[in-house]
Amino acid sequence: MPQVIGDTLQKSGFLRELKSAISGSAVKTDREAMSSYLVDWRGRHEGTALCVVEPSTVDEVAVVVRTALSHGVKVVPQGGNTGLVGGGVPLAGDAVGQQIVLSLRRLNRIRSINVLDNVIVADAGVVLQNAQTAARDVGRLLPVSLAAEGSAQIGGIVSTNAGGTGVLRYGTTRELVLGLEVVLADGSIWNGLQPLRKNNSGYDLKQLFIGSEGTLGIVTAAALKLFPLPQSRVTAFVGLPSPDAAVNLLRDLQSEIGDCVTAFELMQRECLELVLGALDGARDPLQHSHPWYALVEASTALRSDTLADTIEKNLAIAFEAGIVADAVLAHSEQQRATLWRLREEISEAERRHGTSAKHDISVPVSRIAEFLHHAPAAVKNSVPDAIPFAFGHVGDGNIHFNVFASAEDTKTINLVIYDLVTALGGSISAEHGIGLSKVDLLKRYKDTRSMLLMQSVRKALDPDAILNPGKVFDLAKTTDLGL
Numbered sequence: 001m002p003q004v005i006g007d008t009l010q011k012s013g014f015l016r017e018l019k020s021a022i023s024g025s026a027v028k029t030d031r032e033a034m035s036s037y038l039v040d041w042r043g044r045h046e047g048t049a050l051c052v053v054e055p056s057t058v059d060e061v062a063v064v065v066r067t068a069l070s071h072g073v074k075v076v077p078q079g080g081n082t083g084l085v086g087g088g089v090p091l092a093g094d095a096v097g098q099q100i101v102l103s104l105r106r107l108n109r110i111r112s113i114n115v116l117d118n119v120i121v122a123d124a125g126v127v128l129q130n131a132q133t134a135a136r137d138v139g140r141l142l143p144v145s146l147a148a149e150g151s152a153q154i155g156g157i158v159s160t161n162a163g164g165t166g167v168l169r170y171g172t173t174r175e176l177v178l179g180l181e182v183v184l185a186d187g188s189i190w191n192g193l194q195p196l197r198k199n200n201s202g203y204d205l206k207q208l209f210i211g212s213e214g215t216l217g218i219v220t221a222a223a224l225k226l227f228p229l230p231q232s233r234v235t236a237f238v239g240l241p242s243p244d245a246a247v248n249l250l251r252d253l254q255s256e257i258g259d260c261v262t263a264f265e266l267m268q269r270e271c272l273e274l275v276l277g278a279l280d281g282a283r284d285p286l287q288h289s290h291p292w293y294a295l296v297e298a299s300t301a302l303r304s305d306t307l308a309d310t311i312e313k314n315l316a317i318a319f320e321a322g323i324v325a326d327a328v329l330a331h332s333e334q335q336r337a338t339l340w341r342l343r344e345e346i347s348e349a350e351r352r353h354g355t356s357a358k359h360d361i362s363v364p365v366s367r368i369a370e371f372l373h374h375a376p377a378a379v380k381n382s383v384p385d386a387i388p389f390a391f392g393h394v395g396d397g398n399i400h401f402n403v404f405a406s407a408e409d410t411k412t413i414n415l416v417i418y419d420l421v422t423a424l425g426g427s428i429s430a431e432h433g434i435g436l437s438k439v440d441l442l443k444r445y446k447d448t449r450s451m452l453l454m455q456s457v458r459k460a461l462d463p464d465a466i467l468n469p470g471k472v473f474d475l476a477k478t479t480d481l482g483l
């Protein structure tokens with residue numbers, strides 16, 4: 001039988017079996033209905049798929065995986081599709097054989113919230129913001145917070161080990177996950193949802209799936225830690241002369257109020273200008289312009305009248321020391337939201353402005369100033385008309401160092417930045433992961449032993465290589481690791 005006819009028959013057999021195994025309406029094959037699932041948030045990666053399938057129960061997810069496995073079809077898990085490295089969309093063409101997108105969107109039930117345990121158990125497809133609201137309704141805080149929280153899903157934040165603005169105080173998603181339920185690559189269901197804070201009974205298997213970007217299993221539910229809601233909160237927008245000043249201010253505030261410093265977001269003047277240009281009605285919170293800004297938030301679960309006074313006093317001391325150039329405090333929830341929008345809208349304003357090379361890097365906090373001092377000059381030295389700018393979660397050493405430049409110059413710029421990051425003992429991906437965008441870079445910068453271990457884990461959990469092909473590293477090409 002000619003190959004094309006054989007492929008077509010195989011495809012129609014697979015789709016027929018899938019549609020009879022789960023509700024037919026959960027299987028989309030129409031090109032238009034599939035289109036938004038096939039392209040990533042930044043519009044950088046677009047792939048092809050036999051279908052998009054949207055199961056509504058864990059058992060249906062398992063059936064989809066088993067059916068795909070028996071037909072040799074690859075499975076690309078997708079949550080809110082807000083990932084920034086192309087991890088949640090299929091590859092282009094038939095490079096790896098036939099693929100489907102498995103959207104977790106309809107698995108969207110909050111299974112339980114227990115205030116005594118301080119735990120929320122949510123299906124993978126629950127939108128992060130809905131989980132935060134459900135927690136708030138019972139007086140608790142789910143502290144993962146990021147600009148895409150209106151679309152990103154619980155399964156997505158777990159699978160990317162998302163960070164965001166709460167990491168300084170509460171840690172990344174990894175530190176919040178108490179348990180997981182996962183459909184494995186053979187279609188069996190692993191129930192590791194026990195929401196225990198202490199459990200030393202063997203390997204901590206959930207850790208494998210957190211941050212594995214859909215390459216080791218399909219997360220179908222997560223048990224996440226909750227915290228008491230902050231009762232007092234102070235938000236300040238601070239003008240600064242340099243990144244060095246920002247790091248010093250963070251140090252001084254932490255010395256004074258410890259982990260009450262819950263967010264410390266740095267942004268360069270250029271970022272503020274981008275947002276002011278893109279947001280209707282937005283205005284500069286400070287009278288004069290400054291080269292750098294920090295959005296600082298302090299909070300505590302205590303009802304405290306003194307937190308604002310403490311912050312004001314410390315900002316005044318920092319002003320006297322030349323660390324702070326100017327500052328304003330939010331006096332209402334609305335003013336707080338306005339200040340946060342200036343930070344949260346940077347990615348969207350950047351996207352509207354044009355193509356940029358993004359570098360989501362981390363270095364030790366003590367080396368941030370050094371990085372931000374050398375990186376722009378190094379980029380300009382290689383590509384003189386490039387426009388670098390930076391913002392990020394300075395308390396975690398995580399800087400988004402982005403560069404407006406032509407697509408042809410991106411490769412050169414990437415190497416300049418990542419060489420510098422590596423020399424400073426940092427990571428080429430602090431938050432967004434590897435996905436498809438950074439596969440070659442991971443191979444270049446990650447040590448061989450780690451690559452070998454990751455390869456062994458992936459082969460053990462997905463021996464038929466059906467999960468998210470080509471993402472993080474390409475199993476089919478691991479021989480060129482030189483091992």
Ligand SMILES: Cc1cc2nc3c(=O)[nH]c(=O)nc-3n(C[C@H](O)[C@H](O)[C@H](O)COP(=O)(O)OP(=O)(O)OC[C@H]3O[C@@H](n4cnc5c(N)ncnc54)[C@H](O)[C@@H]3O)c2cc1C
Pocket residue numbers: 041076077078079080081082083084086087088089104124145146147148151152153154155156157158159160161162163164165213214215217218219220347348431432435468471
């Ligand atoms: C404006 C904006 C701001 C952002 N800010 C931040 C930030 O501050 N910090 C941060 O860390 N990230 C940030 N991101 C990136 C992104 O929002 C996060 O990575 C988020 O966790 C992705 O969730 P998602 O549901 O959209 O996942 P998707 O984009 O759908 O998928 C991401 C990856 O996870 C896999 N995946 C998704 N769901 C599952 C599942 N159930 N089981 C197995 N694998 C799965 C996919 O295959 C893919 O590899 C931002 C993105 C945008 C657009």
